[in-house]
Amino acid sequence: MALVYDDAKAKIVEFVESKSKTKSKFYFNDLCGVFPEEKQRDVKKILNQMVAEEIMIYWSSGSTTLYGLKGAGKQAAAEHED
Amino acid sequence: MAKHKTPLLDQLESGPWPSFVSDIKDEAETRHKNPNGVDYQIPVDVCDDLLGILELSYVEGETHWKHGGIVGVFGYGGGVIGRYCDQPQAFPGVAHFHTVRVNQPSGMYYTSDYLRSIMDVWDRRGSGLTNMHGSTGDLVLLGTQTAQLEEIFFELTHNLNTDLGGSGGNLRTPSCCLGESRCEFACYDTQEMCHTLTNDYQDELHRPAFPYKFKFKFDGCPNGCVAAIARSDFSVIGTWRDKIRVDQKAVAAYVGGELAPNAGAYAGRDWGKFDIVAEIVNRCPSGCFQFEGGKVVINDKECVRCMHCINVMPRALRIGNDRGASILLGAKAPILDGPQMSSLLVPFISAEAPYDEVKEVIENIWDWWMEEGKNRERVGETMKRMGFQKLLEVTKRKPDPRNVWEPRHNPYIFWKEEDVTGGWTRDIDAYRKKHQR
Numbered sequence: 001m002a003l004v005y006d007d008a009k010a011k012i013v014e015f016v017e018s019k020s021k022t023k024s025k026f027y028f029n030d031l032c033g034v035f036p037e038e039k040q041r042d043v044k045k046i047l048n049q050m051v052a053e054e055i056m057i058y059w060s061s062g063s064t065t066l067y068g069l070k071g072a073g074k075q076a077a078a079e080h081e082d
Numbered sequence: 083m084a085k086h087k088t089p090l091l092d093q094l095e096s097g098p099w100p101s102f103v104s105d106i107k108d109e110a111e112t113r114h115k116n117p118n119g120v121d122y123q124i125p126v127d128v129c130d131d132l133l134g135i136l137e138l139s140y141v142e143g144e145t146h147w148k149h150g151g152i153v154g155v156f157g158y159g160g161g162v163i164g165r166y167c168d169q170p171q172a173f174p175g176v177a178h179f180h181t182v183r184v185n186q187p188s189g190m191y192y193t194s195d196y197l198r199s200i201m202d203v204w205d206r207r208g209s210g211l212t213n214m215h216g217s218t219g220d221l222v223l224l225g226t227q228t229a230q231l232e233e234i235f236f237e238l239t240h241n242l243n244t245d246l247g248g249s250g251g252n253l254r255t256p257s258c259c260l261g262e263s264r265c266e267f268a269c270y271d272t273q274e275m276c277h278t279l280t281n282d283y284q285d286e287l288h289r290p291a292f293p294y295k296f297k298f299k300f301d302g303c304p305n306g307c308v309a310a311i312a313r314s315d316f317s318v319i320g321t322w323r324d325k326i327r328v329d330q331k332a333v334a335a336y337v338g339g340e341l342a343p344n345a346g347a348y349a350g351r352d353w354g355k356f357d358i359v360a361e362i363v364n365r366c367p368s369g370c371f372q373f374e375g376g377k378v379v380i381n382d383k384e385c386v387r388c389m390h391c392i393n394v395m396p397r398a399l400r401i402g403n404d405r406g407a408s409i410l411l412g413a414k415a416p417i418l419d420g421p422q423m424s425s426l427l428v429p430f431i432s433a434e435a436p437y438d439e440v441k442e443v444i445e446n447i448w449d450w451w452m453e454e455g456k457n458r459e460r461v462g463e464t465m466k467r468m469g470f471q472k473l474l475e476v477t478k479r480k481p482d483p484r485n486v487w488e489p490r491h492n493p494y495i496f497w498k499e500e501d502v503t504g505g506w507t508r509d510i511d512a513y514r515k516k517h518q519r
Contacts, residue, residue: 027293027457028251028290028291028292028293029293029456029457039449040291040449040452040453041291041449041452043291044289044291047291048157048285048289051157051159051289052157057152058152058154058158058159058160058250058290059150059151059152060150060151060153060154060159060160060162060163060164060249060250060290061149061150061163061250062149062150062163062164062181062249062250063249063250063294063295064250064251064294064457064458065159065160065249065250065251065252065290068152
């Protein structure tokens, strides 16, 4: 079943917000877990679109990249980025 | 006078080697003098503060850098590595000190004008400090602030036709040896393949979705000038299927002393007369090289492509004419489980543009690794965990004797568990009833 962008976006946001008490950043694999039936490359397209719309952001350590909702977590405030 | 006193760093300058401390001090001084009238966009004392915070770390024995962050250019998940210091009041010049990775041209060919243009951007919008090149090959620009990132990206892409490199869980900046541009040993056009795949896999390079890093490196021959076999997850190494071409007259010239072995590379000392038996025959790892009756005889079927004979007598021995590449998979550095070299997956593959065969292997591996790989697991670790046989299965390749180290080393590579009665486990008690120890 092909992913519909708006539905997939809502599911990802719901998943990420449901974990917001303990986590603000997620591995790509964690987010693929929301759509176990889908190809990972299709999930990636959805996430790319969400980054382009500035709903999600990338967080990079230089060796590992995580995805998070824009503005979530301490990082943005702590670095005076917002 | 220096902004911060740095007695511990100063000591590093006293050794016999060129010191990075001296280099940073030079740059600090140049920035203050500003002989070229650069309109600095980040604090002029960035280099002073860099030395200051490093000195503090030496004094206290702990780092003042925080790791990572939400930095990057719009739409890119890699290419910029965020660095923030945790003492921004004391060292405002390095409150942000982000690294920008810039994709090097294939084979690292530059014009001096290009390098000057890069440095013009970097002197103005960054610290002026660089690392050329990083381990993966990028031009590494060290130290800028968040507000400059989009500006740098714009100037690089629009004025210099240059893109950012890779970082994070994505395809890292591919790199290659200089290949056919200068080297007669190159078995395929490494620069062309590196450039083509870099362009074709832009999404994988800039938008991370892999479990961890993934590196391509392209060596034109088994001499391995970019050390693909040791440093890249996906190592492409040039090879040939036919015979080493032998020019017996040139062999005689080497033996007779008219031609210098190793192209004269070891001419600095008197090593004595060139002795082909000692220098080549006895050093051939598979014993396939013989010197009989004044002529070289090579049993090419046994040749393991060590390149030694060709390197010693390049005028007499040349790579074969039926050329392509071998693909090996899984090299990594020793962060977990120790270092690992790549394992031979495809003994020979066409290395002609548009590289469809190579891309098919790559994409099959990615599909499998993205699905099965754990977070922060290199493909070489996935391969070890799930077995080389699994890798053959996902890449749709038949097992080949060259996939194993030696005959009978691991015959299980040819069978699946379901093909064998009882699978890989057995009831040892039931077995012992019938078979004594």
